Amino acid sequence: xxxxxxxxxxxxxxxxxxxxxxxxxxxxxxxxxxxxxxxxxxxxxxxxxxxxxxxxxxxxxxxxxxxxxxxxxxxxxxxxxxxxxxxxxxxxxxxxxxxxxxxxxxxxxxxxxxxxxxxxxxxxxxxxxxxxxxxxxxxxxxxxxxxxxxxxxxxxxxxxxxxxxxxxxxxxxxxxxxxxxxxxxxxxxxxxxxxxxxxxxxxxxxxxxxxxxxxxxxxxxxxxxxxxxxxxxxxxxxxxxxxxxxxxxxxxxxxxxxxxx
Amino acid sequence: xxxxxxxxxxxxxxxxxxxxxxxxxxxxxxxxxxxxxxxxxxxxxxxxxxxxxxxxxxxxxxxxxxxxxxxxxxxxxxxxxxxxxxxxxxxxxxxxxxxxxxxxxxxxxxxxxxxxxxxxxxxxxxxxxxxxxxxxxxxxxxxxxxxxxxxxxxxxxxxxxxxxxxxxxxxxxxxxxxxxxxxxxxxxxxxxxxxxxxxxxxxxxxxxxxxxxxxxxxxxxxxxxxxxxxxxxxxxxxxxxxxxxxxxxxxxxxxxxxxxx
DNA sequence: GTCGCACTTTTTATCGATATTATCGCCAGC
DNA sequence: GCTGGCGATAATATCGATAAAAAGTGCGAC
Numbered sequence: 162x163x164x165x166x167x168x169x170x171x172x173x174x175x176x177x178x179x180x181x182x183x184x185x186x187x188x189x190x191x192x193x194x195x196x197x198x199x200x201x202x203x204x205x206x207x208x209x210x211x212x213x214x215x216x217x218x219x220x221x222x223x224x225x226x227x228x229x230x231x232x233x234x235x236x237x238x239x240x241x242x243x244x245x246x247x248x249x250x251x252x253x254x255x256x257x258x259x260x261x262x263x264x265x266x267x268x269x270x271x272x273x274x275x276x277x278x279x280x281x282x283x284x285x286x287x288x289x290x291x292x293x294x295x296x297x298x299x300x301x302x303x304x305x306x307x308x309x310x311x312x313x314x315x316x317x318x319x320x321x322x323x324x325x326x327x328x329x330x331x332x333x334x335x336x337x338x339x340x341x342x343x344x345x346x347x348x349x350x351x352x353x354x355x356x357x358x359x360x361x362x363x364x365x366x367x368x369x370x371x372x373x374x375x376x377x378x379x380x381x382x383x384x385x386x387x388x389x390x391x392x393x394x395x396x397x398x399x400x401x402x403x404x405x406x407x408x409x410x411x412x413x414x415x416x417x418x419x420x421x422x
Numbered sequence: 423x424x425x426x427x428x429x430x431x432x433x434x435x436x437x438x439x440x441x442x443x444x445x446x447x448x449x450x451x452x453x454x455x456x457x458x459x460x461x462x463x464x465x466x467x468x469x470x471x472x473x474x475x476x477x478x479x480x481x482x483x484x485x486x487x488x489x490x491x492x493x494x495x496x497x498x499x500x501x502x503x504x505x506x507x508x509x510x511x512x513x514x515x516x517x518x519x520x521x522x523x524x525x526x527x528x529x530x531x532x533x534x535x536x537x538x539x540x541x542x543x544x545x546x547x548x549x550x551x552x553x554x555x556x557x558x559x560x561x562x563x564x565x566x567x568x569x570x571x572x573x574x575x576x577x578x579x580x581x582x583x584x585x586x587x588x589x590x591x592x593x594x595x596x597x598x599x600x601x602x603x604x605x606x607x608x609x610x611x612x613x614x615x616x617x618x619x620x621x622x623x624x625x626x627x628x629x630x631x632x633x634x635x636x637x638x639x640x641x642x643x644x645x646x647x648x649x650x651x652x653x654x655x656x657x658x659x660x661x662x663x664x665x666x667x668x669x670x671x672x673x674x675x676x677x678x679x680x681x682x683x
Numbered sequence: 684g685t686c687g688c689a690c691t692t693t694t695t696a697t698c699g700a701t702a703t704t705a706t707c708g709c710c711a712g713c
Numbered sequence: 714g715c716t717g718g719c720g721a722t723a724a725t726a727t728c729g730a731t732a733a734a735a736a737g738t739g740c741g742a743c
Binding site: 684685686687688689690691692693694695696697698699700701702703704705706707708709710711712713 | 714715716717718719720721722723724725726727728729730731732733734735736737738739740741742743
């Protein structure tokens with residue numbers, strides 16, 4: 162996981178960043194990353210060097226390097242001698258991802274709580290507060306995502322586990338958070354039912370600060386499972402435009418892989 | 423983690439591989455990786471493009487790409503505009519790593535056991551058997567490491583968790599296994615006390631196959647802790663060539679960072 | 684007439700030589 | 714003694730060359 166953003170320190174709000182990076186390769190990496198996470202570049206889509214080069218107005222090498230880095234992050238798939246593709250996505254991937262997140266973030270949260278300090282608790286409360294001050298979506302009708310909310314949401318979930326005492330674990334979780342974000346972005350275009358996420362977040366923080374790890378973990382897991390359910394429903398709906406009654410996962414032929422481009 | 427070796431299938435022993443990769447960049451990646459893991463390239467050592475280029479007889483671009491990939495694996499540290507360095511190592515890093523391995527591989531092992539199948543069990547027994555057929559070190563005096571044993575040891579530990587049902591988790595664990603291997607290689611040059619590793623491995627497998635997850639995990643964790651202890655002792659010894667009696671972790675001033683080159 | 688297969692053409696991933704740009708040490712000037 | 718420009722070193726980027734894969738084409742067989 163290539164230190165995507167080490168921002169979100171309780172002190173420094175957030176770097177000016179957003180565009181100007183010292184190296185071109187990094188700049189392309191960041192922009193590509195944004196575009197893939199945001200769903201602008203569709204899963205499975207081929208990323209020809211030429212295409213990316215034109216898109217971001219840079220040379221060959223920075224593009225290759227950016228793609229290379231992204232493939233380590235699992236956002237891009239590299240096929241030897243055949244180029245790069247936006248990593249594909251499937252319902253199974255999502256299930257596996259959420260399962261893994263629940264396992265691993267449960268540990269991370271427990272450890273964070275076990276080692277809790279005033280600083281960590283304050284950071285957490287702050288992250289929650291900031292998140293609550295920003296609307297979930299910019300337009301309450303279209304459910305268009307609010308980038309600021311997404312940023313703060315990410316920061317919030319990282320704040321929860323930041324105190325776990327393992328940079329390895331933290332980096333791993335960050336990678337999975339990004340993947341989950343991507344799944345969400347790709348599905349959400351359709352519908353996003355009413356849901357009291359703020360309350361879910363609040364419950365986690367409360368339990369965490371009270372040192373009640375079991376409750377905190379339970380809340381966190383159900384938070385994820387609920388999201389997963391929504392996304393999986395979206396996927397299924399997208400897969401089968403309208404037809405018949407269907408009894409559980411009908412189309413086994415197609416592995417529900419959302420194709421792109 | 424960049425699919426370092428997806429070998430070790432119970433069926434196909436191991437590919438001829440070892441050198442010829444379709445792309446030059448991948449070849450350099452693999453060779454560099456071996457050299458870093460094996461401790462030939464010392465922690466902290468600077469990896470100038472020119473140096474690597476000469477060392478492996480290739481051009482500029484493949485080197486950059488290989489270094490880039492390795493930095494995503496955490497084996498190389500990239501400093502923007504300042505080049506690449508072999509990732510440094512410290513006692514604290516090791517402690518954090520082992521701690522994380524225990525947390526995460528405990529889950530992976532439990533899940534593997536919970537979902538156990540005859541195939542998985544057979545693969546496990548096989549991995550254990552193969553490992554037991556090869557000597558721990560080639561020369562019983564010098565404790566020189568036996569590359570074949572190391573390979574099989576890695577395969578064994580992966581076999582344990584292969585059945586966990588999460589490619590994410592598996593890849594993450596593989597990355598940590600490699601890191602731990604590196605720490606081991608770097609320390610082991612000094613001493614390696616007698617130790618019945620075969621028995622430790624056997625105990626884990628037995629518990630796993632009996633479905634006794636608690637025991638299996640306990641054995642696995644103590645297996646790791648024992649290794650960690652040995653390496654940490656080595657590090658400390660290396661830090662303080664001979665002096666005084668010392669009462670527990672004396673040198674808090676120096677973070678016991680092994681410098682390289 | 685249609686299908687299969689081998690060869691040719693085109694595309695494009697990969698690589699290396701070369702140019703550009705940033706960093707760091709060094710020395711002059713204030 | 715510190716600040717700020719100058720130059721050496723080395724990282725980064727460009728671009729054209731090379732070679733592999735994909736697409737297209739035509740020939741022959743059934």
